[in-house]
Amino acid sequence: MEFLPFTRPSIDEETIAAVGEVLRSGWITSGPKVKALEAALSEHFGGRPVRSINSATGGMEIGLKLMGVGEGDEVITTALSWVASANVILHVGATPVFVDVDPLTRNMDLDQLEAAITPRTKAIIPVDLAGLPVDRTRLYQIAGKHGLRVLEDAAQSMGAHSGGRKIGTFGDLVSISFHANKNITTSEGGCLVLNTEEEARLFERYRLQGVTRFPDGTLDCDVLGFKMNLTDVAAQIGLGQLPHLERFNARRAELAKRYFERIDRTLGLGLPLADFENSNWHMFQPLLPLPSMRMTRGEFIQAMHGHGIGVGVHYPAIHLLTLYRRMGYKEGDFPNAEKVGRETVTLPLFPAMRDEDVDRVCAALEAVLRPVLQ
Ligand SMILES: *Cc1c(COP(=O)(O)O)cnc(C)c1O
Numbered sequence: 001m002e003f004l005p006f007t008r009p010s011i012d013e014e015t016i017a018a019v020g021e022v023l024r025s026g027w028i029t030s031g032p033k034v035k036a037l038e039a040a041l042s043e044h045f046g047g048r049p050v051r052s053i054n055s056a057t058g059g060m061e062i063g064l065k066l067m068g069v070g071e072g073d074e075v076i077t078t079a080l081s082w083v084a085s086a087n088v089i090l091h092v093g094a095t096p097v098f099v100d101v102d103p104l105t106r107n108m109d110l111d112q113l114e115a116a117i118t119p120r121t122k123a124i125i126p127v128d129l130a131g132l133p134v135d136r137t138r139l140y141q142i143a144g145k146h147g148l149r150v151l152e153d154a155a156q157s158m159g160a161h162s163g164g165r166k167i168g169t170f171g172d173l174v175s176i177s178f179h180a181n182k183n184i185t186t187s188e189g190g191c192l193v194l195n196t197e198e199e200a201r202l203f204e205r206y207r208l209q210g211v212t213r214f215p216d217g218t219l220d221c222d223v224l225g226f227k228m229n230l231t232d233v234a235a236q237i238g239l240g241q242l243p244h245l246e247r248f249n250a251r252r253a254e255l256a257k258r259y260f261e262r263i264d265r266t267l268g269l270g271l272p273l274a275d276f277e278n279s280n281w282h283m284f285q286p287l288l289p290l291p292s293m294r295m296t297r298g299e300f301i302q303a304m305h306g307h308g309i310g311v312g313v314h315y316p317a318i319h320l321l322t323l324y325r326r327m328g329y330k331e332g333d334f335p336n337a338e339k340v341g342r343e344t345v346t347l348p349l350f351p352a353m354r355d356e357d358v359d360r361v362c363a364a365l366e367a368v369l370r371p372v373l374q
Pocket of ligand 1: 054055056057058081082084085127128153155156177178179188189190
């Protein structure tokens with residue numbers, strides 16, 4: 001029986017051939033393919049300035065620099081995300097302030113956001129967990145009222161929508177990841193959608209040592225930049241992926257629908273919000289009924305592996321990780337994020353999956369869970 005991973009990128013032969021061409025061309029680092037990808041992304045995001053980066057994490061760190069966030073500033077983010085969402089705040093010397101999640105959306109609870117704002121708050125980093133966007137209308141109302149910048153961690157929400165608008169075509173800074181597991185990939189990489197060409201030029205300098213080159217061959221360095229440029233090899237993968245985004249996301253939605261149809265409700269799994277308007281279905285994540293199961297999550301994952309099914313965990317609550325506990329955060333601070341972080345499992349969902357694969361996962365859920373339910 002073939003092993004079904006929880007995700008797998010779909011790279012077609014045309015893309016593989018085009019990457020081969022880049023490797024043969026003699027220009028394999030940042031060059032014409034990076035420029036072409038940025039132009040294609042800018043078109044995708046309604047003509048806004050877009051710059052590529054070798055990871056979304058790097059793009060967010062530069063985004064915070066562009067906003068002037070540093071020592072003494074507070075940045076608000078969700079307690080339930082990939083740890084990068086909070087780590088970038090620490091990297092620029094600022095203080096992460098967490099907000100608990102809404103149990104329905106599993107995203108930052110906007111009712112609790114305002115209470116977390118202090119005179120030191122500079123920015124908000126909302127996260128669209130599993131590709132379900134935070135309500136942008138309400139988010140920007142709150143940010144606007146308090147004069148705060150927004151760095152959207154839209155790492156997972158490429159092609160998703162909020163209020164009928166495509167993520168990245170509006171708003172402040174928007175960070176997208178092209179990591180191998182995301183809805184489209186460059187293997188590693190990402191991009192930042194910016195507000196002005198001037199901001200984009202500063203982003204370019206931060207991306208590569210802070211350097212500006214002049215036509216006469218001289219150069220200057222006016223900010224302390226990083227080394228975070230995307231390669232043409234990676235950019236060519238992205239150029240092969242972008243035209244398939246809508247088809248990929250449509251297939252993900254079909255598979256998610258099938259999960260909702262086929263998962264036996266009597267197993268007691270906590271299903272995600274069935275949103276087929278806004279989400280890009282980056283992941284399908286039920287919550288395990290742990291209190292009524294004679295099995296740990298680790299044992300569940302092992303048992304599913306025994307049935308040839310890959311299961312992931314995305315993610316534990318950030319404030320309970322050692323680095324953040326050292327800052328004084330503890331169990332009980334954000335109960336909703338903690339509960340989801342404890343119980344969440346990521347089931348297989350990727351565009352190349354067949355309908356029968358969903359049925360296979362559902363059969364394995366039945367075989368693994370039914371005997372241990374009490
Ligand atoms: C993947 C991801 C990131 C980081 O993206 P990289 O390209 O791997 O740096 C950040 N935040 C969230 C929510 C993610 O899922």
